[in-house]
Amino acid sequence: MSTSAALLRIRGLCVDFPRGGRVLHDVSLDAAEGETVGLVGESGAGKTLAALAILGLVPAPGRISGGQVFVQDRELTKLDEEALRPLRGRLAGFVFQDPSASLNPVRRIGSALVESAMRHSGLTRKQAREGAIDALRSVELPRPESAMRAYPHQFSGGQRQRIMIALALINRPPLLIADEPTTALDAAVQSRVLELLQRRAKRHTLLMITHDLAMAARFCDRLYVMHGGRVVEHGPARELFSKPRHDYTRSLLDALPGRRASVTTHRRRRKTPEALAALRGLTVRYRGARQAAVEEVDFSIHANETVCLVGESGSGKTTIARALAGVIRVAPGQLRFPALNEEDPGAAARARHLQMVFQDPYSSLNPRWPVERIVAEPIRTHRLCPREEQKDRVAALLSRVGLDPGQMDRRPAAFSGGQRQRIALARALAMNPRLLLADEALSALDIRTQARILALLRDIREERKLALLLITHDLTLAAEAGDRVIVLRRGRIVEQGSASTVMTAPRHEYTRELLAAQARWRPESG
Amino acid sequence: MTGVVSRLLAPLKASPQLALGAAALLGWVLLLALSGLLQTHDPQFGDLTERFSPAGTAGHLLGTDNLGRDLWSRVLSGLPWSVGVATVSCVLALLVGGTLGLCAAQYRGYPRTIINQLVDATLSFPGLVAAIIIVAVAGRGFWPLSITLGLLSWPVFARIVYAESLRLLAQDYVTAARVMAVSTPRILLGHLLPGLRPVLAVVLTFHFADMLVAESALSFLGLGAPLGVPTWGALLQESRDFLIVAPWLMVVPAAAIALLVVSIHLLGDGLSALDRARR
Numbered sequence: 001m002s003t004s005a006a007l008l009r010i011r012g013l014c015v016d017f018p019r020g021g022r023v024l025h026d027v028s029l030d031a032a033e034g035e036t037v038g039l040v041g042e043s044g045a046g047k048t049l050a051a052l053a054i055l056g057l058v059p060a061p062g063r064i065s066g067g068q069v070f071v072q073d074r075e076l077t078k079l080d081e082e083a084l085r086p087l088r089g090r091l092a093g094f095v096f097q098d099p100s101a102s103l104n105p106v107r108r109i110g111s112a113l114v115e116s117a118m119r120h121s122g123l124t125r126k127q128a129r130e131g132a133i134d135a136l137r138s139v140e141l142p143r144p145e146s147a148m149r150a151y152p153h154q155f156s157g158g159q160r161q162r163i164m165i166a167l168a169l170i171n172r173p174p175l176l177i178a179d180e181p182t183t184a185l186d187a188a189v190q191s192r193v194l195e196l197l198q199r200r201a202k203r204h205t206l207l208m209i210t211h212d213l214a215m216a217a218r219f220c221d222r223l224y225v226m227h228g229g230r231v232v233e234h235g236p237a238r239e240l241f242s243k244p245r246h247d248y249t250r251s252l253l254d255a256l257p258g259r260r261a262s263v264t265t266h267r268r269r270r271k272t273p274e275a276l277a278a279l280r281g282l283t284v285r286y287r288g289a290r291q292a293a294v295e296e297v298d299f300s301i302h303a304n305e306t307v308c309l310v311g312e313s314g315s316g317k318t319t320i321a322r323a324l325a326g327v328i329r330v331a332p333g334q335l336r337f338p339a340l341n342e343e344d345p346g347a348a349a350r351a352r353h354l355q356m357v358f359q360d361p362y363s364s365l366n367p368r369w370p371v372e373r374i375v376a377e378p379i380r381t382h383r384l385c386p387r388e389e390q391k392d393r394v395a396a397l398l399s400r401v402g403l404d405p406g407q408m409d410r411r412p413a414a415f416s417g418g419q420r421q422r423i424a425l426a427r428a429l430a431m432n433p434r435l436l437l438a439d440e441a442l443s444a445l446d447i448r449t450q451a452r453i454l455a456l457l458r459d460i461r462e463e464r465k466l467a468l469l470l471i472t473h474d475l476t477l478a479a480e481a482g483d484r485v486i487v488l489r490r491g492r493i494v495e496q497g498s499a500s501t502v503m504t505a506p507r508h509e510y511t512r513e514l515l516a517a518q519a520r521w522r523p524e525s526g
Numbered sequence: 527m528t529g530v531v532s533r534l535l536a537p538l539k540a541s542p543q544l545a546l547g548a549a550a551l552l553g554w555v556l557l558l559a560l561s562g563l564l565q566t567h568d569p570q571f572g573d574l575t576e577r578f579s580p581a582g583t584a585g586h587l588l589g590t591d592n593l594g595r596d597l598w599s600r601v602l603s604g605l606p607w608s609v610g611v612a613t614v615s616c617v618l619a620l621l622v623g624g625t626l627g628l629c630a631a632q633y634r635g636y637p638r639t640i641i642n643q644l645v646d647a648t649l650s651f652p653g654l655v656a657a658i659i660i661v662a663v664a665g666r667g668f669w670p671l672s673i674t675l676g677l678l679s680w681p682v683f684a685r686i687v688y689a690e691s692l693r694l695l696a697q698d699y700v701t702a703a704r705v706m707a708v709s710t711p712r713i714l715l716g717h718l719l720p721g722l723r724p725v726l727a728v729v730l731t732f733h734f735a736d737m738l739v740a741e742s743a744l745s746f747l748g749l750g751a752p753l754g755v756p757t758w759g760a761l762l763q764e765s766r767d768f769l770i771v772a773p774w775l776m777v778v779p780a781a782a783i784a785l786l787v788v789s790i791h792l793l794g795d796g797l798s799a800l801d802r803a804r805r
Contacts, residue, residue, distance in 0.1 A: 325705045351707035364698035368720050377716075378706040424702070431706065 006030040006070075007174055007205045008054070013067035015049060015058055023062070024049055025230045033174070036198070036206040038220030038237065040213050040252075042446040046229040047209045051177050054207075055092055056084045071175060089120040093168025095161070097180035102164060103152040109136075109163055110148030113170055120171045135166040139196060158189035162196065169200065176201070179209045186312040187473060191517045194219060211446055213252050217241040225249050255451040274339050275300035276435045276467045277324060277354065282334045284319050284491075293319040294491040301435060303339075306461065306468040308482030308499070310475050310514075316491035317471045321439045324469070325356050339434065348382060355428035359440035361420035365412040371398070371423055372408040378430045397426040402456060418449035422456070429460065435467045443472065454481055475514050479503040487511050537800050544796025550789030554609075561605050567596035569603040569756055581774040589774045591764065597778050600756040604779075607757045609786075611672045611750075612737035616730060618676025623683025624726070628714065630684070631691030642688075645681040653678045654743070661749045671750050675740055679733065686729055687722060694721045724798065731794030735787040742783055758783050 008031040015024035024046050031037040039047045052058055054069050056076060069076045071091050076084065096102045104112060113132035117123055123131065129148075136144035139162040152160055161181060168176055178197060182190040197206065198219065210216050216223055217237045224234040225248065233246040244250045278300040285292040294316040301307050309317050322328045323335060326347060337345055340353055355378075358364035365374055375394045379385060385393050395405035401422040412420055421441060428436060438457065442450045458481070461468050472478050478485050479499045486496040487508065495508040506512045538545040557564065566585075572594030581589040581597075588597040630641040657674050664670040694700065694717065703713050738758075744750035745759025758779045765775035 322701075327701055327704055347707040351705060354705075356702065356705045358698040358702060360698055364702055366697075366699045366717055366721075377703065377708065381706060381708045381712065427702070427706075 007033045007035075007072060008207065009068075009070040010050070010054065011068045011070075013050065013053055013069065014065045015046075015053055015062055016065040017062045020062075022065070023229050024053065025228075026067070027226075027229075027231055028067075029224055029231065029234075031175070031205050031207055033205055034202065035222065036201050036208060036220045038216035038223040039207060039209045039226060040211070040216045040223055041226035042211055042252075042448065045226040047226050048179055049229075050226070051094075051179060051207060051209055054175075054177070055088050056081065057088075086120070089116065089171050089173065091173055092175040092177055093171070093173045095164050095168050095176070095178040095181045097183050103160060103167075105152055107151075108148065109150055109152065109155075113148070113167055116167060117170050131170060132166075135170045136163070138169070138200070139163070139166045141166070156189075157185050158193055161185065161193050165193075165197065165200065169204070174205060175207065176204045177207045177209070180211070181208075182215075183210070183212075187475075187514060188312065188517045213241075213249075213447070214256055225252070251448060255448040275302055276337065276339050277301050278336045278338055279320070279324075280334055280336065282320065282323060282330060284316075284323055284328060284330060292491055294323070297488075297491070297493055299486055299493070299496065301467045301469055303434060303467050304461075304465045305483045306458075306470060306481055308478035308485045309469065309471045309488060310473065310478045310485060311488035312473055312514075314490075315488040317473075317488055318439055319491075320488075321356065321437050321469070321471055324437060325354060326350050351378070351433075352382070352431050353433060354435040354437065355431050355433040356437040356439060357421065357424050357428050357441040360444055361417050361424060362412075362444075364424050365420055367412055370409045370411055371415075374412070374423060375408070375427045375430055378427060382431070384430070384432075393430070394426075397430055398423075400429070400460070401426045416449075418445050418453060421445065421449075421453055425453075425456070425460075429464075432464075433466070435469065436461070437469045437471070439471045440473070441470075442477065443474065450477075457481075475503070475511075475518055487514070541796050541799050543792060544800055547789060547791075547793030547796045550785075551793055554786060554789060557602065558605055558609060561602045565596075565599035565602050567599045569595060569599040570754070571595065578768070578772050580772070581778065588778050589772070591772070591775055592768055597761075597775065600761060601758070601779060601782050604756040604758050604761060605782075607668070607751060607755055608738060608741055608759070608783075611668065611675065611741045611757075612734050614669075614672035615675035615679065615737045615740075616734050618673060619680040619733065620683050620726070620730065622676070623680035623685075624687045624722075626680070627684040627687030628691055628718070630688045631695060632710065632714065641684065645684050648678070648681045651678075653740075657740075657744055658747070658749055661744070666749065666752045668751075671741065671744065675737055675744075679737070679740075682733060683726075683729065686725060690722055690725050691718055694718055728794045728798045731790045731797070735790050738783060738787060742779075 008029070010027060010029040013024055013027040014022060016022050027046075027050050029037070029039070029050075039050065041047050049058065049062075053064055054071070054076070056064070056079070058064060064077060067077065076087070076091075079087070103109075110129070110132060113135060114125065114128045117128035117131045118125065121128075132148065133144045136147055141147050141159060141162050147155075147163075152163070155163065165181075181197065182193050185193060194215070197208075208216065208220055217240070220237050222235065223237045223240050224231050225240070225246065226232065227248045233240065233244065233249050240249065241253070244253055279297050282294055282297040283292055284294040297316070297320060299307070309320065311317050319328065323330050337350065337353055340349060345353065372391065372394050375397055376390050379390055379393055394408060398405045398408060403419060403422050403426070407414070412423065415423065424441075436457075442453055445453060454477075457468060457470075460466065470478065470481055475485075475487075479502065482499045484496065485499045485502040487494050487502065487510065489510050495502060495506065495511045502511060503515070506515060538548060572590060574594045576586065576590050577592055577594040579586045579590040579594075581587070583589060586596050586598070588601065590596055591600070626641045626644070630638045656678055660674045661670060664674070700713060700717055703717060708716075741750055741757065742759030742762060745757045746763040748763065751757040751760050761779035762776060765772070765779070768775055
C-alpha cells in the first residue's frame with residue numbers, strides 16, 4: 001500500500017492517562033481513499049480511544065503524548081483545540097454504538113441535521129434543509145420530509161442508526177468513523193445497516209470499529225487487530241482471517257461460534273420420561289398491549305438437555321423466561337413442573353427447582369454487597385446450611401465457577417463482566433436447581449469470554465445433570481450449544497427441532513432469513 | 527481500636543469536601559452541646575446602659591440589642607430550638623414520605639394511585655398558608671411547629687423514594703432475589719434501603735437546611751416559637767425595627783443561618799461525591 005495516497009495516516013500514536021499510565025502504545029494505521037478499514041479487538045483494547053484521538057477528542061485527563069495523525073496530509077496533532085474544532089465535522093463523521101444515546105431526544109431530527117449543515121458549510125437555512133432531506137434520502141429512510149419533523153423516539157433502532165449516518169455524512173467528510181455501529185441492533189437490522197454503510201463507503205473512507213471479527217472480515221478491505229492498546233497484527237482482511245500470524249488473532253478466531261474447538265457433547269441423549277418444566281399454550285399479554293407478548297407456546301424441558309430459545313428482541317424470549325421463573329404470573333395450567341409432583345408449587349419449591357442467570361452482569365449483582373453476601377443470599381434465605389458452613393459453601397461454589405474464593409469480600413465493581421457472570425452462576429447454583437435459565441447470559445460478553453463461560457455451563461450441566469434453557473438472539477451460538485433449538489417470532493414458535501436440523505434444513509422462512517442475515521457477514525466457517 | 531478509627535476516617539481523607547463539612551458539623555454539635563456554658567450573659571435580661579452596643583464591643587462580641595441583651599448569648603440560646611425544629615420535622619417528613627413512597631413503588635394499583643394523588647394534593651397546597659392555618663388552630667410551640675413543617679414537607683421524600691425505588695426494583699438483582707423466592711420485606715430491607723441511603727443522605731441535608739429556613743420564616747412571621755424564645759427567625763423579626771441603627775442585629779442571626787446551611791450542604795455534597803466514588 002502506498003502511504004502517499006492515504007487519506008488517514010496515524011504514526012506511532014501514544015495516549016497517556018495521568019493515573020492509568022500509557023493506554024495506547026505506538027499505534028500506526030493507514031486508510032486509503034475509498035477504503036474500508038476495520039479496527040478489531042475486545043472491549044478495552046483501545047479501539048475507540050484510537051478513533052477519538054484522530055480528531056483530538058481524547059477524554060480528559062488523558063492526552064496524546066506522542067505520534068502524529070494526518071488527514072488529507074494535514075497534521076492534526078499539531079493543531080490546538082481552536083484550530084481543530086471547525087475541522088472536525090468537515091474532515092470526519094462519527095457514528096456511535098448506541099443511536100438512542102447519541103441523538104438528542106428533545107430535538108427534531110431535522111433541526112439537528114440542519115444545524116450541523118449550517119455550522120460547517122455556511123449554507124442558508126433553506127439550502128441546509130434541502131441538504132438534510134437529501135442526506136436522509138441517501139440513507140434510505142422512508143419519507144424523509146416527514147422524518148425531518150419527527151423526534152428520535154419515533155424511529156426504530158435501525159432507523160435511528162441510519163439517521164446517525166445521515167448526520168455524520170451531511171457535511172460530506174472524506175472520513176467516516178463508525179464505532180460498533182450495529183452492535184446494539186438485531187441480526188436482520190444489522191445486516192441492512194451494514195449494507196447501507198457499505199454502499200455509502202464507496203464514496204468515503206470508512207474506519208470501522210468492531211469486536212466482531214467475523215463481520216469485520218467480510219466487511220472491510222483491511223483489518224487492524226488491537227490488543228492491550230497496541231496493534232498486534234494488520235493486513236488484508238481475507239488473508240488475516242485465513243492465515244492469522246499473531247497468537248491473539250488466532251485465539252479470537254478460535255472463539256467464534258461454530259469454529260470453537262469442539263467440546264465433546266453427546267447430542268443423542270435418552271430423554272428422561274418426566275419433564276422438568278412444561279409449557280402448554282402459554283399466553284402472556286401485558287396490560288395495555290395490543291398484541292400478546294407470547295402466544296400459545298408449547299414446549300417442555302427435560303433433565304440433561306440444553307434447549308435454546310432463539311429470536312430477535314421483542315420475540316418473547318425474555319417473557320417466557322420470566323414466566324418460567326415466576327416473575328410474571330400466568331394463567332393456571334399453562335405452565336407446569338411435572339417433576340415437582342405438585343399442582344401448584346410454592347415460590348420456595350419453584351426457586352429450588354429452577355434458577356436464572358441474567359443478561360446484564362452489571363445490574364444482576366447488587367453493587368453494594370460483597371460477593372460472599374451475594375452468593376450466600378439464596379443459602380441464607382432458604383437456610384440451606386448451618387451458618388458456620390456458609391462461608392465454606394460460598395468458597396466451594398466460587399471455585400467451581402473458576403473464581404478465587406479469596407476474593408469473596410470484594411464488591412462486584414472489582415470484577416470484569418465475565419467474572420460477574422461467573423458470580424451470578426455461582427449464586428444460581430447455590431440453590432442446587434435442576435433447571436437453569438440463561439437469559440442472553442452470554443451476549444454482553446466479548447467473544448473469548450463467551451466461549452469460556454459456555455464451556456463452563458456445559459461442564460456444570462454434565463456434572464449436575466441439569467437442564468439448561470439458553471436464551472439467545474444468536475442462531476449460530478444456539479446451534480453450537482443446544483441439543484434442541486426453538487425459534488420464536490412475535491411471541492410464537494415458528495420452528496423447533498434438533499440443533500443440526502434447524503441449522504442445515506430450516507423449514508420456516510423466518511429461520512432461513514435469520515440464518516441468511518447472520519451468515520451474510522460471517523465468513524464460511526472453516 | 528485504631529483500625530476502627532482509621533476506617534471511619536478513610537472517607538474523610540478521600541473527600542476534602544466531606545472532611546470540611548464534617549468538621550463544620552462537629553463545630554455546630556459542640557456549640558449545641560455547650561450552648562448553656564458558652565453564653566456569657568443572660569439571653570433574656572439586658573443592661574439598658576449598654577443598649578445598641580455594636581458588634582466588637584468589649585464584653586459583647588456580637589453586640590447588644592435595643593434592651594442591651596447580649597446577641598452572642600441570644601443566638602446561642604436560640605440554636606437548640608432552631609436545630610430541634612429542623613431535626614424533628616426532617617425525621618417526620620422522612621418517616622411519612624419514605625414509607626409512603628416505598629409503598630407506592632412496591633404495591634401497584636390502588637395504593638400507588640392513592641399515594642400519588644395524596645402527594646399531588648399536598649404539594650398543591652401553598653405551604654406557608656397551610657402552616658399559618660395549622661399554627662393558628664394548634665397554637666404556637668415546639669411540637670406544633672415541628673409537626674406542621676414535617677407534615678407539609680413529606681411529599682419531597684415520597685417523590686424521591688418512589689422514583690428511586692422504582693429504578694432499584696427494576697434492577698436485575700431484585701428480580702434475581704424474587705426468582706430465589708426471597709421475601710418482599712427482605713428485599714426491601716436488604717436491597718432497597720441500602721440503595722436508597724445515598725440519595726436520602728443528600729436530600730436529607732438539603733431538606734434540613736430548608737426546614738431551618740422555614741422555621742426562621744415562620745418565627746419571623748410570628749407563627750413559630752412562643753414569645754420570648756430567641757430563635758433565629760425571631761431574632762430576625764426583632765431586628766427589622768432597628769435595621770438602620772443596629773444592622774448587626776440582622777446580620778448576625780442571618781449569618782448564623784447561612785453558616786449552618788452551608789455546613790450541612792457541604793456535608794451533603796461530600797456524601798454524594800463519596801457515593802459516586804464508591805461505585
